[in-house]
Amino acid sequence: MAILVLIDRDATHSDPTKDARGCYKLGDIVAVHDDSRYTDGEPIAPPWYLIRITGVTKAQIERLIEPARDALDPQGLRVLRRRRWRLNPADLPSGARTTLQTTRFLSVTATQARNYIRDKLGLETL
Amino acid sequence: MQTRYVNTASSAGGDGTTNATSGANRAYASFSEWEAARQASLTEVEEVICEGSAADTSSHVIDGWTTSAANYILVRTTQANRHNGRWDTTKYRLETSGIQYGWVYEDYVRFEGIQFRGTSSGHWNKEGLVFNPGGAPGSTDLRAEACIAYNCGDTSHGFRQLGGTVRWINCISYGNGAAGWRVQDVGSGATAYFYNCIAAANTDQGWLFSSGTITARNCYAGGNTGADFSAAPGTASNNHSEDGSHGTTTAYSTSSGAYFTNVTAGSQNFEIANASSALIDAGYDLSGTFTVDILGNTRSGTWEVGPFNYSSGGGATVYNRGIFGAPIFRSRILN
Numbered sequence: 001m002a003i004l005v006l007i008d009r010d011a012t013h014s015d016p017t018k019d020a021r022g023c024y025k026l027g028d029i030v031a032v033h034d035d036s037r038y039t040d041g042e043p044i045a046p047p048w049y050l051i052r053i054t055g056v057t058k059a060q061i062e063r064l065i066e067p068a069r070d071a072l073d074p075q076g077l078r079v080l081r082r083r084r085w086r087l088n089p090a091d092l093p094s095g096a097r098t099t100l101q102t103t104r105f106l107s108v109t110a111t112q113a114r115n116y117i118r119d120k121l122g123l124e125t126l
Numbered sequence: 127m128q129t130r131y132v133n134t135a136s137s138a139g140g141d142g143t144t145n146a147t148s149g150a151n152r153a154y155a156s157f158s159e160w161e162a163a164r165q166a167s168l169t170e171v172e173e174v175i176c177e178g179s180a181a182d183t184s185s186h187v188i189d190g191w192t193t194s195a196a197n198y199i200l201v202r203t204t205q206a207n208r209h210n211g212r213w214d215t216t217k218y219r220l221e222t223s224g225i226q227y228g229w230v231y232e233d234y235v236r237f238e239g240i241q242f243r244g245t246s247s248g249h250w251n252k253e254g255l256v257f258n259p260g261g262a263p264g265s266t267d268l269r270a271e272a273c274i275a276y277n278c279g280d281t282s283h284g285f286r287q288l289g290g291t292v293r294w295i296n297c298i299s300y301g302n303g304a305a306g307w308r309v310q311d312v313g314s315g316a317t318a319y320f321y322n323c324i325a326a327a328n329t330d331q332g333w334l335f336s337s338g339t340i341t342a343r344n345c346y347a348g349g350n351t352g353a354d355f356s357a358a359p360g361t362a363s364n365n366h367s368e369d370g371s372h373g374t375t376t377a378y379s380t381s382s383g384a385y386f387t388n389v390t391a392g393s394q395n396f397e398i399a400n401a402s403s404a405l406i407d408a409g410y411d412l413s414g415t416f417t418v419d420i421l422g423n424t425r426s427g428t429w430e431v432g433p434f435n436y437s438s439g440g441g442a443t444v445y446n447r448g449i450f451g452a453p454i455f456r457s458r459i460l461n
Contacts, residue, residue, distance in 0.1 A: 003138055005138050005139075005155075005159060007162050007163075011162075011165050011166070011190055013167075013190050013191075013192065014192075018189065018190055018231070018260075019190070021189060021190070021231075022165070022187075022189030022190025022191070022231060023165065023189075023190035024162045024165065024190070028162075030158055030159055030162040031138065031155070031156050031158050031159050031162075031184055033138050033155060033156075037137050037138050037155055038137050038138050038139060039137060042137055042139060042148065042149075043139070043149070043150040044139035045139060045140060045141035045150055045151075046141075047162075047163055048138070048139045048159075048163075050138055050139050065158070065184075065185065065224075066224065067226075077225065077226060077251065079226070082189070082190065104139070
């Protein structure tokens, strides 16, 4: 099992390049941890949402914290977005959405999570 | 000043306001969580104190902020949670595996007492720390003090500077897959100051100066596969190298020249072990800029070359500081 750490807000910057490249946006996956890094019932402070995903390891989903890079960059390194993958709470079924927004915690299977983790580049589905 | 905490023993979901590992006010579980939670246009200094014996494997990119000379980011360890002058897996360290996970894009950031390692293979750009500010040298102030880059893999440098003004003080970069340091001006200028640093046992150069304005004093390079210094710094004094590429030729050895404590790969210890070392009392007085060595010991008298102050009587002297920062007793590390 693994824990996704999501941020619940948009950061902004007046420089559009820094805003896109550097600022986290709501639903961005900030970190991925082993399940051992959270114990049920522990208080979760803003700006965090935590999602436990069963049936996967941290190593299997660690790529979810990669940035979105410019495929046209010759070296493939230019960062376009701080995070490529996000899970927008607004996309969740109403029951799950309410649980997440109320408790800041949700436990789902990998199959369930796969449907709602989106590639900002629109190139890949999990 | 606003202070937050990172502790790799903490659980995810804390607000970072204490270094506790449980409770609502627990520390952030990783560096990236601090950075995400706190990125903002700063109105005061943002300090983050990091600790934990488990590696912090998160990205340490710093981007999306607004910083200034008065309102900068300070990333540091306390002396108790800091390395002992060499790679220390019992103390806080950033060990990242992603491409460019160690890139800092902001203009006013300082690191004190942090260990860095880029672990992955199969691609370069796995440097321990890269300063890539948006501003020109005159509008940036970036610093790394008492920092270590170690064993960054697969043709990656330990430290890299792509612009701005950076002061590297009492730092060590060793055992990396490419150069210890690389400095490049990628278009807006790059000014680097190296004071009392060591570049050793790197697979390529010790210092690779591709471009930029370089000042180096009291630095040592040796044991590198490539040239210890790719070129002479524009302003330089009291530097030493094993291969004579710049400065005084001094052996990278435990039994001559530098008289380091240990130069065995994987076990290096760059503390000076013998009063015969050519690095003792061979430095330039930089007390107008800083006054301590990599372990926090006060430098006095004639300075040494390299990050360690040498104390006669054997071993290195470490100050153990009380809660108010004043030394409470002095102990010697006997090797």
